[in-house]
Amino acid sequence: MTRTxxxxxxxxGGHLFPAEAAAKALIARGWRVELATDHRARGYGAEFxxxxxxxxxxxxxxxxxxxxxxxxxxxxxxxLVRALRLIGRVKxxxxxxxxxxxxxxxxxxxxxxxxxxxxxxxxxxxGRANRFLASRVTRIATATTxxxxxxxxxxxxxxxxxxxxPAVRDAARVPYPALxxxxxLRLLVFGGSQGARFLSDVVPEAVSRxxxxxxxxxxxxxxxxxxxxxxxxxxxxxxNLEVRLAPFFNNLxxxxxxxxxxxxxxxxSTVSELAVIGRPAIMIPLPGAIDQDQRANAQTLVTxxxxxxxxxxxxxxxxxxxxxxxxxxxxxxLRRAAAASKAxxxxxxxxxxxxxxxxxxxxAARGKVGGAAxxxxxxx
Numbered sequence: 456m457t458r459t460x461x462x463x464x465x466x467x468g469g470h471l472f473p474a475e476a477a478a479k480a481l482i483a484r485g486w487r488v489e490l491a492t493d494h495r496a497r498g499y500g501a502e503f504x505x506x507x508x509x510x511x512x513x514x515x516x517x518x519x520x521x522x523x524x525x526x527x528x529x530x531x532x533x534x535l536v537r538a539l540r541l542i543g544r545v546k547x548x549x550x551x552x553x554x555x556x557x558x559x560x561x562x563x564x565x566x567x568x569x570x571x572x573x574x575x576x577x578x579x580x581x582g583r584a585n586r587f588l589a590s591r592v593t594r595i596a597t598a599t600t601x602x603x604x605x606x607x608x609x610x611x612x613x614x615x616x617x618x619x620x621p622a623v624r625d626a627a628r629v630p631y632p633a634l635x636x637x638x639x640l641r642l643l644v645f646g647g648s649q650g651a652r653f654l655s656d657v658v659p660e661a662v663s664r665x666x667x668x669x670x671x672x673x674x675x676x677x678x679x680x681x682x683x684x685x686x687x688x689x690x691x692x693x694x695n696l697e698v699r700l701a702p703f704f705n706n707l708x709x710x711x712x713x714x715x716x717x718x719x720x721x722x723x724s725t726v727s728e729l730a731v732i733g734r735p736a737i738m739i740p741l742p743g744a745i746d747q748d749q750r751a752n753a754q755t756l757v758t759x760x761x762x763x764x765x766x767x768x769x770x771x772x773x774x775x776x777x778x779x780x781x782x783x784x785x786x787x788x789l790r791r792a793a794a795a796s797k798a799x800x801x802x803x804x805x806x807x808x809x810x811x812x813x814x815x816x817x818x819a820a821r822g823k824v825g826g827a828a829x830x831x832x833x834x835x
Contacts, residue, residue, distance in 0.1 A: 459487045460812060461547040461570075462505070463562055465555015465584075466495030468647070469722045471503065473577055473804075474553045476618035478504050480805035481812060489545055491538065493557040507545075511538050513557040534560035542568045548816040549573060551808075552592075554582045562588050571819045575808060576602065577617050577723030579751035594815055596808055598723060598801075601755050615808045616801030617727035624802055626712035626732045631793045634715060634786035638672065642779075643714040645678035645707065646739075647722060653767060654739070655683040658718065659690040660772025665780055670694065673783075676710055678702065708732065715789055716782060721753035721764070727804070729756065733797025735789050736762040737778060739770065761796025 460481055464470040471492070478488045482504060490496075490505040493513055512534040538560040542550070550565035552558035552574040565572050574585045575596040581589065581604070589595055589608050597604075598617040632641060646654040658677065662670060675698045679687050684700055691698045704710055708728060711717060717736040719725055729736050736756065740749035756762040765778065782789060 457546055457548045458485055459489065459545060459547045460816075461489050461491060461542070461545055461550040461561060461565065462553065463491040463511075463550060463558040464496075464553040465557045466493040467555065469577065469724050470553045470555045470558075471496060472620055472724045473575065473618040474551075475503055476620045476623075476805040477551065477553075477575075477808050477812075479621060480618070480809040484809060484813070486812075489547070491541065491557070491561040493555075509541055511541070511557055511560050513555075513560060531556070531560060535564055538564035539567065542570060548819065549812050551575065551812060552585070552588060553577070554585050556584045559584055559588065562592065566591055571815045573811060573815060575615065575618075577727070578602070578748040579723075579755055580746045580748040582748065583746070594811060596811055598727065598804070599755055601751065613807075613811050615811060616804030617723060618805035618808050619724075619728055619731050619802060620708070622706075622708040623728045623731050626708035627797075627800070627802060629709075629712035629732075631733065631790065632713065632715055634789065639674045640669070640672045640716075640783050641674045641676075641714045642716050642718065642783075643676045643710050644718045645704065646720050647678075647725075651678050651680050651702075652683065654718070655679050655687050657770060657772055657775055659687055661775035661779055662696070663690070663694055664772060664776035665783075669780060669783060670696070673697075675699070676704075676714075678704060716779075718779075721749040721756075723748070723752050726752045726756050727801070730759070730761060730796050730800035731802045733761075733793050733800060735782075735792035735796055737765060737782070738762055739765050739767050742767045756796060756799060759795050759799035761792050761799055 462474045462478055464474040481488055488505045489507045490503055491509045491511050494510055512530050542564045547570055550562055550570050550572050552562045562572050572592040573594045573596055574588050574592050576582055576585045577598050579599050579601040595612040596615045597612050604612055644654055644658050677700055679700050681702045688700055711732050711734050714734055717734050719736055721738040721740045738753040740753050753764040757764050
């Protein structure tokens with residue numbers, strides 16, 4: 456049996472980070488890892504632990520009218536042709552998709568060539584690319600019991616949790632910071648590439664509305680888009696705040712561990728990492744998503760008692776200041792939420808997914824599963 460696995464992921468952190476964690480777990484077991492992704496991965500995937508990274512053409516076939524959908528279909532078709540050649544060269548034992556339309560051509564190509572396939576969904580709602588692939592793959596790895604599947608799909612689903620990077624597991628060893636009377640209050644704010652602009656608008660206003668004695672204790676770390684940096688910095692300097700601003704943080708897990716409270720969006724990786732590290736969070740789901748996946752993700756942590764969810768559509772500086780002030784002035788509430796968040800975390804998702812990859816590979820070697828075996832939705 457070959458010990459090569461092809462991981463397939465959209466080129467954003469939300470897809471690449473869990474793929475990276477799974478790659479490291481598989482490499483530790485002696486697997487050879489290659490990655491299929493898109494051009495965006497150059498910003499996130501430079502350190503991805505793959506022996507080779509393959510850029511496969513893809514497009515999102517939604518929301519662009521008939522002509523746009525036709526162009527997307529042609530691009531996906533071209534990606535499928537290239538992916539078929541890639542599968543023929545790499546000859547993986549298993550292909551694993553982590554969501555995003557760049558996974559569609561290589562996962563379909565693997566199935567067409569008889570290679571067993573797995574899709575992993577990080578969210579509490581099945582993503583559209585994974586929804587398209589789900590009936591065609593051998594197994595579905597899920598991150599949460601909140602994900603609802605049809606009976607046919609549920610029959611081949613395995614709960615693995617979200618793979619988290621070693622840096623997250625290292626950060627999880629850091630105890631929740633002490634909250635001393637009159638001491639520093641560490642607030643971390645980040646929103647990802649799509650969500651940072653709103654936070655750059657609303658958070659400075661909210662901070663300016665905090666009681667002066669509370670604001671004076673604040674140590675703030677915030678992600679800002681480059682075009683917002685000067686404007687946001689000027690506001691905080693005018694408030695005499697100790698702040699650190701950056702468009703991207705390479706050490707985000709360590710920053711989460713240092714924080715008393717996190718203010719963030721609710722991407723799947725973000726929510727999983729908050730829970731594994733065990734930090735309370737105010738989550739503001741990105742609005743406008745058709746599937747409302749961030750809202751569903753946030754709700755899992757809210758239900759566990761580890762965080763709070765606010766609606767961007769009704770949120771402004773005044774209302775956010777009230778929420779922040781109430782939490783920062785109640786250390787016992789923050790400590791309880793930190794403990795609840797930690798209790799909800801799954802820190803061995805990468806190992807569980809590696810177990811599933813090896814199980815599928817063994818079954819395929821014995822002729823029990825394969826790329827075509829999933830065509831009827833069978834579970835095993």
